[in-house]
Amino acid sequence: MSPRTSKDECIVGKYSQRQSRARCMRPAAVSTKQSFPLAMMIPTLPLEVIDAIIDESSADRPTLQALALTHHGYLDRCQKHLFRDVELSTARIIPQQHSRLHEALVHQSHLGAYVKTLKISLPDYRGELAYATYSTTLPGTLDKMTHLQALHITYLPNLSLSKWGELRNSLLNLFSLATLESVVFESIMYFPLQALDWFCYVKDLCFSHVSFNTGSSSSLLTLPTPPPPTDRNRLKSLSFRYCPSQTLEFFVKHTRNPNSTLCIDHLESFTINPWTEPSSDSIMEILIGCREHVRGLRWALGSTESCTFISPLLAQCNTD
Incomplete structure:
Protein backbone atom coordinates (compact mmCIF):
# COMPACT_ATOMS: atom_id res chain seq x y z
CA MET A 1 0.00 0.00 0.00
CA SER A 2 1.30 3.39 -0.99
CA PRO A 3 2.00 5.70 1.91
CA ARG A 4 -0.26 8.21 0.22
CA THR A 5 -3.27 5.82 0.02
CA SER A 6 -5.48 5.63 3.05
CA LYS A 7 -7.27 2.50 4.23
CA ASP A 8 -10.71 3.96 3.39
CA GLU A 9 -9.65 4.68 -0.20
CA CYS A 10 -8.65 1.01 -0.65
CA ILE A 11 -12.06 -0.23 0.54
CA VAL A 12 -13.91 2.12 -1.84
CA GLY A 13 -11.73 1.01 -4.74
CA LYS A 14 -12.43 -2.70 -4.19
CA TYR A 15 -16.21 -2.02 -3.94
CA SER A 16 -16.17 -0.15 -7.26
CA GLN A 17 -14.38 -3.06 -8.95
CA ARG A 18 -17.01 -5.54 -7.71
CA GLN A 19 -19.86 -3.37 -9.06
CA SER A 20 -18.16 -3.12 -12.44
CA ARG A 21 -17.82 -6.89 -12.69
CA ALA A 22 -21.52 -7.34 -11.65
CA ARG A 23 -22.64 -4.96 -14.41
CA CYS A 24 -20.70 -6.97 -16.95
CA MET A 25 -22.32 -10.25 -15.85
CA ARG A 26 -25.91 -8.87 -15.76
CA PRO A 27 -27.98 -9.82 -18.89
CA ALA A 28 -29.01 -6.94 -21.06
CA ALA A 29 -32.66 -5.85 -20.76
CA VAL A 30 -34.90 -6.68 -23.69
CA SER A 31 -37.17 -3.91 -24.84
CA THR A 32 -40.67 -4.83 -25.94
CA LYS A 33 -40.35 -2.06 -28.51
CA GLN A 34 -37.84 -4.10 -30.46
CA SER A 35 -38.62 -6.60 -33.20
CA PHE A 36 -40.28 -9.15 -30.82
CA PRO A 37 -44.09 -8.73 -30.81
CA LEU A 38 -45.76 -8.94 -27.42
CA ALA A 39 -47.95 -11.91 -28.48
CA MET A 40 -44.82 -14.01 -29.07
CA MET A 41 -43.68 -13.40 -25.53
CA ILE A 42 -46.95 -14.71 -23.94
CA PRO A 43 -46.81 -18.49 -23.33
CA THR A 44 -49.59 -20.54 -24.98
CA LEU A 45 -51.24 -23.32 -22.97
CA PRO A 46 -51.82 -26.66 -24.70
CA LEU A 47 -55.42 -27.26 -25.76
CA GLU A 48 -55.59 -30.25 -23.42
CA VAL A 49 -54.98 -27.92 -20.48
CA ILE A 50 -57.58 -25.44 -21.76
CA ASP A 51 -60.12 -28.25 -22.14
CA ALA A 52 -59.41 -29.40 -18.58
CA ILE A 53 -59.91 -25.85 -17.24
CA ILE A 54 -63.19 -25.50 -19.13
CA ASP A 55 -64.43 -28.89 -17.93
CA GLU A 56 -63.63 -27.99 -14.31
CA SER A 57 -65.54 -24.72 -14.75
CA SER A 58 -68.58 -26.33 -16.38
CA ALA A 59 -70.86 -25.35 -13.48
CA ASP A 60 -69.53 -21.79 -13.29
CA ARG A 61 -71.34 -19.88 -16.04
CA PRO A 62 -69.69 -16.46 -15.38
CA THR A 63 -66.25 -18.06 -15.70
CA LEU A 64 -67.20 -19.85 -18.91
CA GLN A 65 -68.67 -16.67 -20.39
CA ALA A 66 -65.53 -14.72 -19.53
CA LEU A 67 -63.27 -17.42 -20.90
CA ALA A 68 -65.25 -17.60 -24.14
CA LEU A 69 -64.49 -13.91 -24.74
CA THR A 70 -60.73 -14.19 -24.23
CA HIS A 71 -59.94 -16.19 -27.35
CA HIS A 72 -61.91 -17.23 -30.41
CA GLY A 73 -60.54 -20.75 -30.11
CA TYR A 74 -62.13 -21.12 -26.67
CA LEU A 75 -65.61 -20.01 -27.77
CA ASP A 76 -66.87 -23.30 -29.17
CA ARG A 77 -65.49 -25.28 -26.22
CA CYS A 78 -67.27 -23.01 -23.74
CA GLN A 79 -70.52 -23.03 -25.70
CA LYS A 80 -70.74 -26.82 -25.36
CA HIS A 81 -71.04 -26.33 -21.60
CA LEU A 82 -73.08 -23.11 -21.66
CA PHE A 83 -75.82 -24.67 -23.80
CA GLU A 181 -82.70 -41.56 -23.12
CA SER A 182 -84.62 -40.11 -20.16
CA VAL A 183 -88.06 -38.45 -19.96
CA VAL A 184 -89.94 -37.12 -16.91
CA PHE A 185 -93.55 -35.92 -17.00
CA GLU A 186 -94.67 -34.07 -13.88
CA SER A 187 -98.07 -32.63 -12.95
CA ILE A 188 -99.73 -33.09 -16.34
CA MET A 189 -103.46 -33.65 -16.79
CA TYR A 190 -104.95 -35.57 -19.68
CA PHE A 191 -101.73 -36.28 -21.49
CA PRO A 192 -102.52 -38.11 -24.76
CA LEU A 193 -101.71 -41.77 -24.27
CA GLN A 194 -100.98 -42.15 -27.99
CA ALA A 195 -97.94 -39.89 -27.63
CA LEU A 196 -96.13 -42.74 -25.86
CA ASP A 197 -95.71 -44.48 -29.21
CA TRP A 198 -93.22 -41.80 -30.20
CA PHE A 199 -90.73 -42.96 -27.56
CA CYS A 200 -88.74 -45.12 -29.94
CA TYR A 201 -85.45 -44.95 -28.03
CA VAL A 202 -86.20 -43.71 -24.48
CA LYS A 203 -84.91 -46.06 -21.77
CA ASP A 204 -85.90 -44.24 -18.55
CA LEU A 205 -89.50 -43.04 -18.19
CA CYS A 206 -91.05 -41.35 -15.15
CA PHE A 207 -94.60 -40.14 -14.47
CA SER A 208 -95.34 -37.94 -11.45
CA HIS A 209 -98.86 -36.65 -10.79
CA VAL A 210 -99.90 -37.54 -14.36
CA SER A 211 -103.25 -38.59 -15.81
CA PHE A 212 -103.84 -39.89 -19.34
CA ASN A 213 -106.48 -39.09 -21.90
CA THR A 214 -107.35 -42.19 -23.90
CA GLY A 215 -109.97 -40.55 -26.13
CA SER A 216 -109.39 -40.56 -29.87
CA SER A 217 -112.37 -38.53 -31.09
CA SER A 218 -111.13 -35.14 -29.98
CA SER A 219 -109.27 -33.26 -32.68
CA LEU A 220 -107.10 -31.79 -29.92
CA LEU A 221 -105.65 -35.22 -29.22
CA THR A 222 -105.29 -36.31 -32.83
CA LEU A 223 -101.66 -37.15 -33.38
CA PRO A 224 -99.75 -37.92 -36.55
CA THR A 225 -98.71 -41.50 -37.12
CA PRO A 226 -95.45 -42.24 -35.28
CA PRO A 227 -92.45 -43.48 -37.26
CA PRO A 228 -92.56 -47.28 -37.64
CA PRO A 229 -90.07 -48.83 -35.20
CA THR A 230 -87.67 -51.49 -36.43
CA ASP A 231 -88.27 -53.24 -33.11
CA ARG A 232 -90.23 -52.51 -29.94
CA ASN A 233 -88.41 -50.21 -27.55
CA ARG A 234 -87.44 -52.05 -24.37
CA LEU A 235 -87.68 -49.73 -21.38
CA LYS A 236 -85.04 -50.20 -18.69
CA SER A 237 -86.51 -48.00 -15.95
CA LEU A 238 -90.12 -47.08 -15.16
CA SER A 239 -91.46 -44.88 -12.34
CA PHE A 240 -94.94 -43.86 -11.21
CA ARG A 241 -95.11 -41.32 -8.40
CA TYR A 242 -98.40 -40.16 -6.91
CA CYS A 243 -100.37 -41.09 -10.02
CA PRO A 244 -103.97 -42.32 -9.95
CA SER A 245 -104.36 -46.07 -10.26
CA GLN A 246 -106.01 -45.49 -13.65
CA THR A 247 -102.78 -43.98 -14.99
CA LEU A 248 -100.92 -47.19 -14.28
CA GLU A 249 -103.78 -49.29 -15.63
CA PHE A 250 -103.97 -47.35 -18.91
CA PHE A 251 -100.21 -47.48 -19.34
CA VAL A 252 -100.01 -51.25 -18.86
CA LYS A 253 -102.94 -51.86 -21.18
CA HIS A 254 -101.36 -49.67 -23.85
CA THR A 255 -97.97 -51.35 -23.69
CA ARG A 256 -99.57 -54.82 -23.85
CA ASN A 257 -100.82 -53.99 -27.32
CA PRO A 258 -98.40 -55.70 -29.75
CA ASN A 259 -98.55 -52.61 -31.96
CA SER A 260 -97.30 -50.39 -29.14
CA THR A 261 -93.80 -48.97 -29.44
CA LEU A 262 -92.99 -49.50 -25.76
CA CYS A 263 -92.17 -52.86 -24.22
CA ILE A 264 -91.97 -53.24 -20.40
CA ASP A 265 -91.00 -56.93 -20.22
CA HIS A 266 -87.29 -56.12 -19.87
CA LEU A 267 -87.44 -53.58 -17.05
CA GLU A 268 -84.40 -53.49 -14.78
CA SER A 269 -85.83 -50.92 -12.35
CA PHE A 270 -89.41 -50.25 -11.30
CA THR A 271 -90.64 -47.59 -8.84
CA ILE A 272 -94.21 -47.22 -7.59
CA ASN A 273 -95.14 -44.63 -4.97
CA PRO A 274 -97.51 -45.14 -3.31
CA TRP A 275 -98.38 -48.79 -3.72
CA THR A 276 -102.15 -48.98 -3.31
CA GLU A 277 -104.56 -51.89 -3.51
CA PRO A 278 -106.37 -50.61 -6.64
CA SER A 279 -103.09 -50.53 -8.53
CA SER A 280 -101.89 -53.96 -7.40
CA ASP A 281 -103.27 -55.84 -10.41
CA SER A 282 -101.38 -53.58 -12.80
CA ILE A 283 -98.23 -53.83 -10.68
CA MET A 284 -98.47 -57.60 -10.68
CA GLU A 285 -98.80 -57.63 -14.46
CA ILE A 286 -95.69 -55.48 -14.83
CA LEU A 287 -93.60 -57.55 -12.42
CA ILE A 288 -94.65 -60.89 -13.86
CA GLY A 289 -93.61 -59.72 -17.31
CA CYS A 290 -90.17 -58.43 -16.25
CA ARG A 291 -89.47 -60.80 -13.34
CA GLU A 292 -86.39 -62.29 -15.05
CA HIS A 293 -84.78 -58.89 -15.67
CA VAL A 294 -85.79 -56.54 -12.85
CA ARG A 295 -83.03 -55.85 -10.32
CA GLY A 296 -84.38 -52.79 -8.56
CA LEU A 297 -87.84 -52.41 -7.02
CA ARG A 298 -88.87 -49.39 -4.94
CA TRP A 299 -92.27 -48.74 -3.43
CA ALA A 300 -94.09 -46.86 -0.69
CA LEU A 301 -97.23 -48.35 0.77
CA GLY A 302 -100.42 -46.37 0.41
CA SER A 303 -102.26 -48.49 2.99
CA THR A 304 -101.57 -51.35 5.38
CA GLU A 305 -103.78 -53.64 3.28
CA SER A 306 -101.20 -53.40 0.48
CA CYS A 307 -98.78 -55.53 2.52
CA THR A 308 -100.70 -58.65 1.58
CA PHE A 309 -99.81 -58.12 -2.06
CA ILE A 310 -96.05 -57.71 -1.64
CA SER A 311 -94.75 -61.16 -0.75
CA PRO A 312 -96.20 -63.12 -3.68
CA LEU A 313 -95.00 -60.47 -6.13
CA LEU A 314 -91.45 -60.29 -4.79
CA ALA A 315 -91.16 -64.06 -4.74
CA GLN A 316 -91.35 -64.06 -8.52
CA CYS A 317 -88.64 -61.40 -9.00
CA ASN A 318 -84.86 -61.47 -8.87
CA THR A 319 -84.59 -58.41 -6.64
CA ASP A 320 -82.12 -58.41 -3.77
Missing part, protein backbone atom coordinates in the same frame (compact mmCIF):
# COMPACT_ATOMS: atom_id res chain seq x y z
CA ARG A 84 -75.69 -28.18 -22.33
CA ASP A 85 -78.53 -27.65 -19.81
CA VAL A 86 -81.47 -25.45 -20.83
CA GLU A 87 -84.44 -24.57 -18.66
CA LEU A 88 -87.46 -22.85 -20.19
CA SER A 89 -89.40 -21.64 -17.21
CA THR A 90 -90.87 -18.26 -16.39
CA ALA A 91 -89.53 -18.74 -12.89
CA ARG A 92 -86.01 -18.79 -14.29
CA ILE A 93 -86.23 -17.36 -17.79
CA ILE A 94 -88.32 -14.39 -18.92
CA PRO A 95 -89.64 -13.93 -22.47
CA GLN A 96 -86.75 -11.68 -23.46
CA GLN A 97 -84.24 -14.34 -22.41
CA HIS A 98 -86.16 -17.01 -24.32
CA SER A 99 -86.08 -14.75 -27.35
CA ARG A 100 -82.29 -14.45 -27.10
CA LEU A 101 -81.96 -18.22 -26.80
CA HIS A 102 -84.17 -18.71 -29.85
CA GLU A 103 -82.16 -16.21 -31.87
CA ALA A 104 -78.91 -17.90 -30.87
CA LEU A 105 -80.14 -21.34 -31.96
CA VAL A 106 -81.53 -19.99 -35.23
CA HIS A 107 -78.52 -17.95 -36.29
CA GLN A 108 -75.95 -20.45 -35.01
CA SER A 109 -77.58 -23.77 -35.85
CA HIS A 110 -74.72 -25.84 -34.41
CA LEU A 111 -75.62 -24.66 -30.89
CA GLY A 112 -78.81 -26.72 -30.86
CA ALA A 113 -76.78 -29.93 -30.95
CA TYR A 114 -75.03 -28.86 -27.72
CA VAL A 115 -78.32 -28.93 -25.75
CA LYS A 116 -78.39 -32.26 -23.89
CA THR A 117 -80.90 -31.59 -21.09
CA LEU A 118 -84.12 -29.61 -21.45
CA LYS A 119 -86.57 -28.71 -18.69
CA ILE A 120 -89.85 -27.02 -19.61
CA SER A 121 -91.90 -25.60 -16.78
CA LEU A 122 -95.17 -24.27 -18.11
CA PRO A 123 -96.90 -22.16 -15.41
CA ASP A 124 -96.15 -18.47 -15.33
CA TYR A 125 -95.81 -16.08 -12.42
CA ARG A 126 -99.58 -15.37 -12.49
CA GLY A 127 -100.42 -19.05 -12.06
CA GLU A 128 -101.95 -19.15 -15.52
CA LEU A 129 -100.70 -20.77 -18.70
CA ALA A 130 -97.06 -19.97 -19.19
CA TYR A 131 -95.42 -17.84 -21.80
CA ALA A 132 -93.82 -21.01 -23.12
CA THR A 133 -97.25 -22.55 -23.80
CA TYR A 134 -98.44 -19.90 -26.23
CA SER A 135 -95.07 -18.66 -27.48
CA THR A 136 -94.88 -18.66 -31.26
CA THR A 137 -91.12 -19.22 -31.17
CA LEU A 138 -91.03 -22.19 -28.78
CA PRO A 139 -91.71 -24.85 -31.46
CA GLY A 140 -88.84 -23.49 -33.54
CA THR A 141 -86.60 -23.46 -30.48
CA LEU A 142 -87.33 -27.12 -29.76
CA ASP A 143 -86.76 -28.13 -33.38
CA LYS A 144 -83.14 -26.99 -33.11
CA MET A 145 -82.37 -29.39 -30.22
CA THR A 146 -81.38 -32.35 -32.34
CA HIS A 147 -79.20 -34.24 -29.83
CA LEU A 148 -81.27 -34.05 -26.66
CA GLN A 149 -80.59 -36.75 -24.06
CA ALA A 150 -82.92 -35.85 -21.17
CA LEU A 151 -86.32 -34.13 -21.18
CA HIS A 152 -88.34 -32.94 -18.18
CA ILE A 153 -91.78 -31.40 -18.72
CA THR A 154 -93.51 -30.14 -15.61
CA TYR A 155 -96.99 -28.75 -14.98
CA LEU A 156 -99.29 -28.70 -17.93
CA PRO A 157 -102.63 -28.26 -16.14
CA ASN A 158 -104.92 -29.16 -19.03
CA LEU A 159 -104.09 -29.63 -22.67
CA SER A 160 -107.50 -28.32 -23.68
CA LEU A 161 -106.47 -24.92 -22.30
CA SER A 162 -103.21 -24.71 -24.20
CA LYS A 163 -102.27 -24.38 -27.83
CA TRP A 164 -101.31 -28.01 -27.97
CA GLY A 165 -101.63 -28.14 -31.76
CA GLU A 166 -98.79 -25.63 -32.25
CA LEU A 167 -96.49 -27.27 -29.73
CA ARG A 168 -97.42 -30.88 -30.49
CA ASN A 169 -95.27 -31.63 -33.53
CA SER A 170 -92.11 -30.17 -31.99
CA LEU A 171 -92.58 -32.22 -28.81
CA LEU A 172 -93.22 -35.39 -30.79
CA ASN A 173 -90.02 -34.80 -32.73
CA LEU A 174 -88.15 -34.59 -29.43
CA PHE A 175 -89.82 -37.78 -28.18
CA SER A 176 -88.57 -39.72 -31.21
CA LEU A 177 -84.94 -38.54 -31.12
CA ALA A 178 -82.48 -41.43 -31.21
CA THR A 179 -80.37 -39.63 -28.57
CA LEU A 180 -83.21 -39.17 -26.05
